[in-house]
Amino acid sequence: MQTAHSSYSHRSIDTLGVLALQWFYQFFNLGIIMSNDSNHTDNGYTPPKVWTWNPGNGGEWASINRPTAGARHEQKLPKGEHPFQLYSLATPNGQKVTIMLEELLALGHNQAEYDAHLIKIGDGDQFGSDFVDINPNSKIPAILDYSDGLAEKPQRIFESGAILLYLSEKFDALLPKEHSTRTEAMSWLFWQMGSAPYIGGGFGHFYSYAPYPMEYPIDRFTMEAKRQLDVLDKHLANNEYMAGKEYSIADIAIWPWYGNLVLGNAYDAVEFLEAASYKNLLRWAKQIESREAVQRGRVVNRTWGEDHEQLHERHSAADIDQKLKDN
Numbered sequence: 001m002q003t004a005h006s007s008y009s010h011r012s013i014d015t016l017g018v019l020a021l022q023w024f025y026q027f028f029n030l031g032i033i034m035s036n037d038s039n040h041t042d043n044g045y046t047p048p049k050v051w052t053w054n055p056g057n058g059g060e061w062a063s064i065n066r067p068t069a070g071a072r073h074e075q076k077l078p079k080g081e082h083p084f085q086l087y088s089l090a091t092p093n094g095q096k097v098t099i100m101l102e103e104l105l106a107l108g109h110n111q112a113e114y115d116a117h118l119i120k121i122g123d124g125d126q127f128g129s130d131f132v133d134i135n136p137n138s139k140i141p142a143i144l145d146y147s148d149g150l151a152e153k154p155q156r157i158f159e160s161g162a163i164l165l166y167l168s169e170k171f172d173a174l175l176p177k178e179h180s181t182r183t184e185a186m187s188w189l190f191w192q193m194g195s196a197p198y199i200g201g202g203f204g205h206f207y208s209y210a211p212y213p214m215e216y217p218i219d220r221f222t223m224e225a226k227r228q229l230d231v232l233d234k235h236l237a238n239n240e241y242m243a244g245k246e247y248s249i250a251d252i253a254i255w256p257w258y259g260n261l262v263l264g265n266a267y268d269a270v271e272f273l274e275a276a277s278y279k280n281l282l283r284w285a286k287q288i289e290s291r292e293a294v295q296r297g298r299v300v301n302r303t304w305g306e307d308h309e310q311l312h313e314r315h316s317a318a319d320i321d322q323k324l325k326d327n
């Protein structure tokens, strides 16, 4: 092993050869830097003093990504008859809200009736003027609450975690009442909000969407993704649900990301991540998946997959009934 004080004479001929090559390539700016491990090369990119936007460098999402916020075009949003108007897409963040609304309806909270309108993020609908008024961050899901005297001035809610919390407080449901268990549910809810970007924007992006496979980011985010799967697996070894014995918004937040991942519904990464080894997490993922409200919620605003899984818009329970009957 080399130490910081090693002299060149202690280095192998191979190492000296690599150093000479590095110098040669750097000197002639040939764009290849080699380390002692010849698997490690990069494209010689050196960040400029000030970053400038290069449209087209965003992989699969290149056409919609820009470094600025705000509305890009005028776009009216449709409005249905129900108290809640949801503007979304069935990504994991979108599924959290439709599963929650379906759970509330299953519990008999008729005031949770909703219209689910489709926001096509690949087409840039999230940058339309009406949508940006509901979510200045231009991301689905976003919801308007027109119920209980809010008809004139609906309450906007954005950020999926905030929407779950708003709905559970409004209907006094799916958040444990006992203080310590409730606190546990909140800890896991916020854990999910902070952790999932490493799965979606990190692991998922570099494993599935980046223009070509890159070892460094895939290694970095796979390490983190597996660490998070292990966090959940260890917790679920001793807990039926995330907050203990009670199903809650913590499960509803976590399942669409981590349940879908280990069940093979996201990023096609079951083998790569050795998902079968997270036995407690898989047990929980299947248990949540078998809930009727989860099966109903996951198809809403979905525009990909099998036909029987795709319900682009939802305006009544019958829309979902019909879709699931098609299966």
Ligand SMILES: N[C@@H](CCC(=O)N[C@@H](CS)C(=O)NCC(=O)O)C(=O)O
Pocket: 064, 091, 092, 093, 094, 121, 126, 138, 139, 140, 141, 158, 159, 160, 161
């Ligand atoms: N922290 C937000 C994240 C929402 C989010 O990232 N939404 C994605 C789809 S899963 C989106 O709308 N992306 C469109 C874009 O980035 O332009 C939440 O949980 O609501």
